[in-house]
Amino acid sequence: MPLALLALAIGAFGIGTTEFVIMGLLPEVASDFGVSIPTAGLLVTGYALGVVVGAPLMTVLGTKVSRKRMLMLLMALFIAGNLLSALAPAFAVVLIGRVVASLAHGAFFGIGSVVAAELVAPDKKAGAIAMMFTGLTVANVVGVPLGTFVGQTVGWRVTFGIVAALGVVGLVGIARLVPDLPRPEGVRLRHELAAFKNAQVLLAMAMTVLGFGGVFAAITYIAPMMTHAAGFAEGSVTWLLVLFGLGMVVGNLVGGKLADRALMPLLYVSLGALAVVLALFTLTAHNKVLAAVTIALIGALGFATVPPLQKRVLDQAHGAPTLASAVNIGAFNLGNALSAWLGGLVIAAGLGYTSPNWVGAALAAAALLLAFLSAALERRDRRPSAAVAASAHAEEQTLAQV
Numbered sequence: 001m002p003l004a005l006l007a008l009a010i011g012a013f014g015i016g017t018t019e020f021v022i023m024g025l026l027p028e029v030a031s032d033f034g035v036s037i038p039t040a041g042l043l044v045t046g047y048a049l050g051v052v053v054g055a056p057l058m059t060v061l062g063t064k065v066s067r068k069r070m071l072m073l074l075m076a077l078f079i080a081g082n083l084l085s086a087l088a089p090a091f092a093v094v095l096i097g098r099v100v101a102s103l104a105h106g107a108f109f110g111i112g113s114v115v116a117a118e119l120v121a122p123d124k125k126a127g128a129i130a131m132m133f134t135g136l137t138v139a140n141v142v143g144v145p146l147g148t149f150v151g152q153t154v155g156w157r158v159t160f161g162i163v164a165a166l167g168v169v170g171l172v173g174i175a176r177l178v179p180d181l182p183r184p185e186g187v188r189l190r191h192e193l194a195a196f197k198n199a200q201v202l203l204a205m206a207m208t209v210l211g212f213g214g215v216f217a218a219i220t221y222i223a224p225m226m227t228h229a230a231g232f233a234e235g236s237v238t239w240l241l242v243l244f245g246l247g248m249v250v251g252n253l254v255g256g257k258l259a260d261r262a263l264m265p266l267l268y269v270s271l272g273a274l275a276v277v278l279a280l281f282t283l284t285a286h287n288k289v290l291a292a293v294t295i296a297l298i299g300a301l302g303f304a305t306v307p308p309l310q311k312r313v314l315d316q317a318h319g320a321p322t323l324a325s326a327v328n329i330g331a332f333n334l335g336n337a338l339s340a341w342l343g344g345l346v347i348a349a350g351l352g353y354t355s356p357n358w359v360g361a362a363l364a365a366a367a368l369l370l371a372f373l374s375a376a377l378e379r380r381d382r383r384p385s386a387a388v389a390a391s392a393h394a395e396e397q398t399l400a401q402v
Contacts, residue, residue: 055106110326130256
């Protein structure tokens with residue numbers, strides 16, 4: 001494994017911690033500022049929307065500098081945003097800090113995915129991308145639970161301060177370990193934008209929005225759901241997040257390995273199973289053991305889709321992957337924002353803390369339908385090409401006989 005992948009994973013660890021740790025701290029932040037749980041959920045929605053906007057914006061701004069330098073600048077922005085949240089005197093300022101930090105997220109993973117893929121052989125690209133995303137998943141096993149524990153015992157502001165320190169570690173790692181790869185020649189913004197004319201790129205991004213949105217519909221409100229429905233103590237949320245993180249690690253690594261061999265079948269299985277598990281979570285959420293198992297499965301199935309979807313976008317972007325890759329990371333977070341908002345709506349409507357699971361199941365099922373549509377369109381597009389090739393071969397044989 002190239003050491004550069006380790007450096008990218010370190011940066012991903014910091015970003016993953018700040019993205020997910022807020023979910024275990026929503027009650028503390030809401031209580032501190034005197035706002036409702038759905039209002040505190042805006043810290044998830046705001047971060048996700050910041051990623052959606054920041055992914056293309058920061059990627060375009062970074063076209064004039066090397067990828068390594070841009071990754072370092074993004075980590076510096078991430079540090080600044082988390083420090084602002086840690087020192088915020090009002091809820092609105094915390095939200096601003098979350099948005100500032102989120103602007104670095106999409107471009108970091110988008111550019112990082114391209115760098116990771118360039119560091120290995122073509123048949124190992126998905127595995128390299130998965131290795132970088134391992135930092136994100138490990139954050140949910142180590143960073144998020146520890147951050148939640150610290151936030152619940154010492155204060156959520158301390159958690160954000162620690163996350164800023166993680167950003168510093170990531171910045172140093174990138175500076176020392178990531179090679180300064182030259183920018184590809186002949187690739188311009190117009191070339192990068194042309195990738196979005198490809199229907200397969202757009203379908204992959206739509207699958208990303210809906211599929212990952214299904215995960216976050218449930219996980220965004222995991223703390224109130226588990227304390228109210230399952231009867232867990234507040235301190236137990238930390239260990240439930242560890243289970244979610246372990247599921248993410250396993251799903252990400254398995255997805256990275258299988259995506260290089262059977263990308264579309266992997267998407268069918270993971271998205272279909274995710275929809276079923278999320279629907280069942282409305283029942284299993286009322287039993288402590290079953291709820292814990294379900295949370296781990298949601299993490300595994302959700303993150304099994306990350307490497308194949310990211311690789312599909314890279315493959316379909318045809319030589320201009322940087323912007324498309326970053327925008328797809330934004331698509332993950334658009335799904336987060338959509339599901340957090342919808343989850344807040346159904347809770348506010350009085351449907352209960354388990355009602356977001358139905359939202360998640362519907363979103364994952366919609367992503368599965370898009371996966372079937374994408375495969376059908378791909379088969380249709382291949383038929384004319386195959387027919388042309390067969391006709392050309394027949395003409396060659398005829399000429400040879402003459």
